[in-house]
Amino acid sequence: MISALAVKGLSVRRGERILFRDLAFRLAAGEAVALTGANGSGKTSLLRAIAGLLRPESGEIVFEGAADADVARHEAVHLLGHADGLKGGRTALEELSFQAGWLGGDDEGVARAIEQLALTPLLDLEVRRLSAGQRRRLALARLIAAPRPLWLLDEPMAPLDATRRALLARMMETHLAGGGLILAAVHDPLPIPATVLEIGA
Amino acid sequence: MRPLFTLLGRELALGWGRGGGPLPALAFYAAITVLLPLAAGPDTSRLAPVATGVAWMALALASLLSLERLFERDFEDGGLDLLMTGPMALELVCAVKCLAQWITTAGPLALAAPVAAVMLGAPLGSAPTILACALAGGLAFVFVGGIGAALALGARRGGLLVAAIVLPLFSPPVIFGGAALYADQLGSGAGGGLLLLLGWTAGAVALSPLAMAAACRNAVQ
Numbered sequence: 001m002i003s004a005l006a007v008k009g010l011s012v013r014r015g016e017r018i019l020f021r022d023l024a025f026r027l028a029a030g031e032a033v034a035l036t037g038a039n040g041s042g043k044t045s046l047l048r049a050i051a052g053l054l055r056p057e058s059g060e061i062v063f064e065g066a067a068d069a070d071v072a073r074h075e076a077v078h079l080l081g082h083a084d085g086l087k088g089g090r091t092a093l094e095e096l097s098f099q100a101g102w103l104g105g106d107d108e109g110v111a112r113a114i115e116q117l118a119l120t121p122l123l124d125l126e127v128r129r130l131s132a133g134q135r136r137r138l139a140l141a142r143l144i145a146a147p148r149p150l151w152l153l154d155e156p157m158a159p160l161d162a163t164r165r166a167l168l169a170r171m172m173e174t175h176l177a178g179g180g181l182i183l184a185a186v187h188d189p190l191p192i193p194a195t196v197l198e199i200g201a
Numbered sequence: 202m203r204p205l206f207t208l209l210g211r212e213l214a215l216g217w218g219r220g221g222g223p224l225p226a227l228a229f230y231a232a233i234t235v236l237l238p239l240a241a242g243p244d245t246s247r248l249a250p251v252a253t254g255v256a257w258m259a260l261a262l263a264s265l266l267s268l269e270r271l272f273e274r275d276f277e278d279g280g281l282d283l284l285m286t287g288p289m290a291l292e293l294v295c296a297v298k299c300l301a302q303w304i305t306t307a308g309p310l311a312l313a314a315p316v317a318a319v320m321l322g323a324p325l326g327s328a329p330t331i332l333a334c335a336l337a338g339g340l341a342f343v344f345v346g347g348i349g350a351a352l353a354l355g356a357r358r359g360g361l362l363v364a365a366i367v368l369p370l371f372s373p374p375v376i377f378g379g380a381a382l383y384a385d386q387l388g389s390g391a392g393g394g395l396l397l398l399l400g401w402t403a404g405a406v407a408l409s410p411l412a413m414a415a416a417c418r419n420a421v422q
Contacts, residue, residue, distance in 0.1 A: 051286055053421050074288050083279025089218055101207035102287045 001076050002149045003065035004028040005050070005181055010059030012045050018057070019045055020199050029149070032172065032182040032194035041200030043185035044081065047152040050183070051079040063150075072150075075104065081154035084139035088128035092119065092138050095127055096145060105146030113144035116171065132159035140168065143175070151175065153184040157191075165191060204288045208297050215274075216305030223309040226263045230310060233259040234317040249322035253331055253382040256318035260310055260335055261371050264342035267306050268367070269360040271298060271350040272417060281421055295351070295413035296406070299343045307339030330385040333395060334378040341374045341402040344409040351416035374401050 010023040019042030027033050035043045048054040050061055052073040066072035086095050096119070100110045114120055117137045122130060130138065136159045143151060151172075157165050169191035172182055176192070184190055216222060237255055238248055275281040284294050314335040315328035323331075349367035353359035381394025 048282075048421075051282070053282055053285060055422065073286060074290075077286055079282055079286050081279065081282070083277075083282065085275070085278055085280035085283035087215060087274070087278070087280070090214070094214070098207060098211045099283065102204055102211075102283070104204075104288060 001066060002029065002063050002072060002181060005150060005183070006060075006062040006064060007050070008060040008062070010046075010049065010061065011057040012042055012049055012054065013057040014042075014045060023059070023199060025197055027181050027183060029179045029181055030176050032176060032184065032190060032192055034190040034194040034196050035183065035185040035199060036187070036196055037199040043199060044154050046199065047079060047081070047154055047183065047185060051077055051152055053079070076148050077150045077152060078103070078143055078146075078148045079152045079154075080139055080143070080156065084135070086127045086135065086139060088126065090127060091123065092125055092127060092130065093123040096123075096138060096141050099142040100145035103142060103146035103148065105142070109145040109147065110141075113141035116144055117141050117167065133161060133164065136160060137164060140171070144171065149179065150181045151183070153182065155186065156184055157186065157188060205293070205297060208284075208287075208289070208294065209301055212298055212301030213305060216301050223267075223306045226266045226306050227309055227313060229266050230259055230263040230313055230317065233262065234321060237321065245322045249324075250386075252321035252323035253318045253327055253386065254379060255321060256314050256323070256331060257334060257338075257378055257382055258375065259317065260314050260338070261342060261375050263310055264307060264339060265346060265364055265367060265371075267302070268343070268346040268350045269353070269363050271302055271347055272354055272413075272420075273350070273359065276354045276417075276420060281417060285417075285421070291414040291417060292410040295347060295417065296344075296410040299347045299410075299413075302347075303340050303343045307336075307343055311335035311339050327382070327385055330382060330391045330395070333391075334381055334398060337395070337398050337402050338374050338378045341398070341405045342371060344402075344405040345370045345374075348409050348412045348416065351413040351420065354416065354420035374398055374405075377401055 005027045011021045012019045049056045063072035172192050315331045318331050346367045349363040353362040377394050377398035381391040385391040
């Protein structure tokens with residue numbers, strides 16, 4: 001559905017400060033880009049601008065292959081950051097089912113996600129009882145449960161242990177092999193072949 | 202339509218669970234109606250004439266109570282981002298959230314309103330009118346109040362801000378509902394006031410999602 005993401009001459013301002021100016025890059029289907037840069041350089045803001053949550057100062061974001069940017073944002077983009085939208089008082093299964101249903105997945109997708117991310121022992125627990133790593137795994141499950149081509153990930157590896165990082169790497173490889181696109185803001189290198197884009201440099 | 206029901210189901214579940222569901226609003230409502238006779242004296246001949254009016258006004262105030270949290274949790278925990286990348290327009294998302302709030306909080310309040318009025322000495326015959334006003338007015342209160350809740354996102358002590366923004370917008374429905382109740386009491390039929398109230402409610406349901414969505418978009422910037 002999205003054959004490429006093209007960013008042209010993008011400038012983003014937060015308050016009085018310009019985070020970056022005239023940023024341009026292109027991400028084609030099957031490719032991954034690792035966004036790097038110091039804290040506060042605008043990695044998260046770039047992801048949010050692409051997801052349509054933040055109005056850029058100037059520039060253009062084009063989802064090639066999609067009817068228009070609005071449709072792409074409502075149907076083809078996953079944005080996953082620190083604030084994952086999981087509600088503490090609900091069980092992991094309730095939250096996963098909602099996220100999958102809301103983002104266009106189905107029961108089969110939920111079952112696949114539970115299996116791939118080994119979520120079975122967590123399903124009946126309230127989200128507030130999960131550790132940071134478990135919680136991130138639950139949030140990542142929506143990527144599998146509701147397949148969407150463009151993944152915008154903000155520090156996806158941070159709270160995960162070594163085994164789960166390898167697991168996420170395999171998830172990403174599968175996604176790219178299926179024609180997906182990944183744009184991930186990271187501090188450590190991504191565990192898959194990716195073009196590095198440093199912003200605020 | 203499936204995402205709409207998915208969202209509504211979740212909002213209902215959260216609404217029942219969030220901070221005790223309708224209980225705080227109901228408790229506040231009960232407190233006002235119990236305190237009035239304590240403050241004004243138990244003489245029914247003094248209480249009865251204002252019973253429906255007090256029950257109606259207290260309903261407007263109680264509706265305010267739970268409004269503050271309408272968008273706040275989703276704003277803080279990233280839920281709003283998730284809702285904005287979903288398949289539905291944000292305006293519709295806001296409307297669904299308000300609808301869920303109406304069902305979980307305004308519904309129980311509307312059921313409590315006739316009870317409160319009759320307890321204060323209103324004639325039993327006025328109960329249907331009060332219930333009708335409370336159901337229609339409750340919908341207007343939630344949708345108009347949602348604008349305040351969305352505008353107050355990110356502000357400290359948002360509750361006060363919500364009240365300041367919303368109370369002026371509450372006055373037309375309070376006036377229309379009050380007129381209906383008064384006419385009903387005089388025996389001249391509540392129809393006119395009720396129609397005005399329904400009209401205001403319809404306008405609020407149609408227009409306020411636009412304002413709520415704009416305020417939410419601004420808040421996540």
